[in-house]
Amino acid sequence: MMRPVCPLADIPRGEAYRWAIDTPVAIFHTDDGEVYAVDDTCTHQDASLADGWLEGCEVECPLHASRFDLRTGQVDAPPAKKPIRTHRVEVIDGVVHVAVAEVEAGRS
Amino acid sequence: MLKKVAIVGASLAGLAAARALRQQSYEGEIIAIGAERHEPYDRPPLSKDFLTGACTAADLALGDDDEDLGVRWRLGTTATRLDPRAGSVHLAGGEEIRVDGVIVATGARARRLPHTGHLANVRTLRTLDDAVALREALLGGGRLVVIGAGFIGAEVAAGARSLGLDVTVVEALPTPLAGPLGAEMGAVCAHLHGDHGVRLLTGTPVAGLAGTDRIEAVELADGTRLPADVVLVGIGAQPNVEWLAGSGLAISGGVVTDTHGATGLPTVVATGDCAASFSPFAGRAVRAEHWTHALEQPAAAVASLLGAPPPRPPAVPYFWSDQYGVRIQFAGHREEGDTVRIVDGDPEQRAFLALYERDGEPVAVLGMNQPKLFTRWRRQLRAPSPIPTAALEPR
Numbered sequence: 001m002m003r004p005v006c007p008l009a010d011i012p013r014g015e016a017y018r019w020a021i022d023t024p025v026a027i028f029h030t031d032d033g034e035v036y037a038v039d040d041t042c043t044h045q046d047a048s049l050a051d052g053w054l055e056g057c058e059v060e061c062p063l064h065a066s067r068f069d070l071r072t073g074q075v076d077a078p079p080a081k082k083p084i085r086t087h088r089v090e091v092i093d094g095v096v097h098v099a100v101a102e103v104e105a106g107r108s
Numbered sequence: 109m110l111k112k113v114a115i116v117g118a119s120l121a122g123l124a125a126a127r128a129l130r131q132q133s134y135e136g137e138i139i140a141i142g143a144e145r146h147e148p149y150d151r152p153p154l155s156k157d158f159l160t161g162a163c164t165a166a167d168l169a170l171g172d173d174d175e176d177l178g179v180r181w182r183l184g185t186t187a188t189r190l191d192p193r194a195g196s197v198h199l200a201g202g203e204e205i206r207v208d209g210v211i212v213a214t215g216a217r218a219r220r221l222p223h224t225g226h227l228a229n230v231r232t233l234r235t236l237d238d239a240v241a242l243r244e245a246l247l248g249g250g251r252l253v254v255i256g257a258g259f260i261g262a263e264v265a266a267g268a269r270s271l272g273l274d275v276t277v278v279e280a281l282p283t284p285l286a287g288p289l290g291a292e293m294g295a296v297c298a299h300l301h302g303d304h305g306v307r308l309l310t311g312t313p314v315a316g317l318a319g320t321d322r323i324e325a326v327e328l329a330d331g332t333r334l335p336a337d338v339v340l341v342g343i344g345a346q347p348n349v350e351w352l353a354g355s356g357l358a359i360s361g362g363v364v365t366d367t368h369g370a371t372g373l374p375t376v377v378a379t380g381d382c383a384a385s386f387s388p389f390a391g392r393a394v395r396a397e398h399w400t401h402a403l404e405q406p407a408a409a410v411a412s413l414l415g416a417p418p419p420r421p422p423a424v425p426y427f428w429s430d431q432y433g434v435r436i437q438f439a440g441h442r443e444e445g446d447t448v449r450i451v452d453g454d455p456e457q458r459a460f461l462a463l464y465e466r467d468g469e470p471v472a473v474l475g476m477n478q479p480k481l482f483t484r485w486r487r488q489l490r491a492p493s494p495i496p497t498a499a500l501e502p503r
Contacts, residue, residue, distance in 0.1 A: 045152075045153065045157075046157070047479070048479070051479035051480045052479075052480075053484070053487065060483070062480065062482070062483045063428060063435075063437075063479070064400070064403075065400075078124075078170075078403070
């Protein structure tokens with residue numbers, strides 16, 4: 001189910017928005033104008049990926065610098081070992097909509 | 109070409125070394141010798157989420173079930189002697205392992221107060237077993253006295269407070285954390301204790317611990333007596349290097365190495381908390397105790413052992429601490445005499461970014477609850493040449 005989150009205009013390019021639902025979701029607006037939604041919490045330790053460093057289609061965890069691919073959820077190097085979930089995003093009439101995935105990370 | 113390598117030490121640095129050996133195409137045997145009986149686990153949560161029960165021992169595993177490093181683990185086994193000439197590592201119990209390369213990653217252990225071993229509920233915190241025992245003691249409730257207001261002490265104080273204990277922190281120096289952060293920022297971080305109802309007593313050394321079988325009180329040099337049900341001694345760590353006596357390795361506050369873990373012996377490298385490695389940031393040998401150092405330096409040490417160039421330049425030193433729900437992050441190298449100023453946020457709000465400068469150049473950065481801005485600065489410090497400060501001011 002697609003749920004409205006916020007106007008895309010609220011997330012400048014290169015920035016992220018933390019959607020504080022039960023399992024928080026981070027929505028990234030890349031420098032190239034793409035929009036991605038992934039689980040916000042790093043799979044290693046408690047850190048918000050929305051606070052991380054966005055470079056291309058990757059975000060670097062602000063605590064320990066593991067990098068996650070926003071397209072696949074895969075992680076490049078320890079300390080994080082497990083991928084994050086990726087969620088389907090659509091921008092409808094300028095509003096970001098997200099369908100939160102129900103599958104386990106890495107199985108989508 | 110090396111055919112058999114021993115990694116002595118099976119914690120973060122030892123595991124990182126095993127991974128680096130395989131990543132750098134080493135195909136020979138690997139034996140990893142660990143004094144603890146546990147498989148490699150993550151220590152930072154021991155003073156944080158593990159203590160409060162927010163995570164369990166299973167969450168701490170550093171290894172990956174899907175990963176086959178082809179390592180023969182010898183856990184619960186202590187190395188007692190290194191004989192580089194014979195190429196042998198001696199183990200407790202008399203066994204001798206013959207190898208042609210050795211990676212020393214034996215880490216450090218918690219420093220203890222002398223003559224306190226007979227007192228129940230006087231604890232240190234370094235290992236998983238320590239953390240299990242400390243947590244059990246804290247769950248008994250009552251009064252905790254923390255000796256030493258460093259990061260471990262502060263984190264345990266915070267965790268114990270959230271478990272409902274009455275907590276007092278005692279620090280011999282006038283300002284906590286003055287070593288890593290400088291007096292000014294050390295004082296700012298120390299305010300967190302008072303914010304959360306924890307007493308902080310500074311500038312007074314501990315004179316002794318009172319009690320017959322179990323701890324009853326901590327006595328300070330000025331005569332103050334602090335009744336205690338549990339005591340956590342957090343007065344630093346010392347490197348596990350005694351077993352290297354007679355090996356020919358230079359030992360000076362740790363195994364002396366170059367930046368990349370190379371020792372004076374071509375078949376031996378040292379890395380992680382046990383190594384005093386030359387730091388290009390400090391301009392001298394430093395025994396770094398940071399988690400990221402133990403994660404990252406082993407790749408360079410492995411390259412040194414294999415005779416290859418280091419895979420990447422040494423990373424800017426980095427550490428973090430979580431206390432009272434506040435995240436403190438630090439990157440860079442601070443020296444006495446560096447100036448520090450707040451460049452964003454407000455210490456009173458417990459959310460700020462402070463910049464350390466030397467000769468007008470940024471050399472280190474401290475963030476309190478400022479992860480995003482902190483990361484921007486940390487990355488800039490990573491750049492090979494200093495960047496003019498003006499270009500880094502927050503947008």
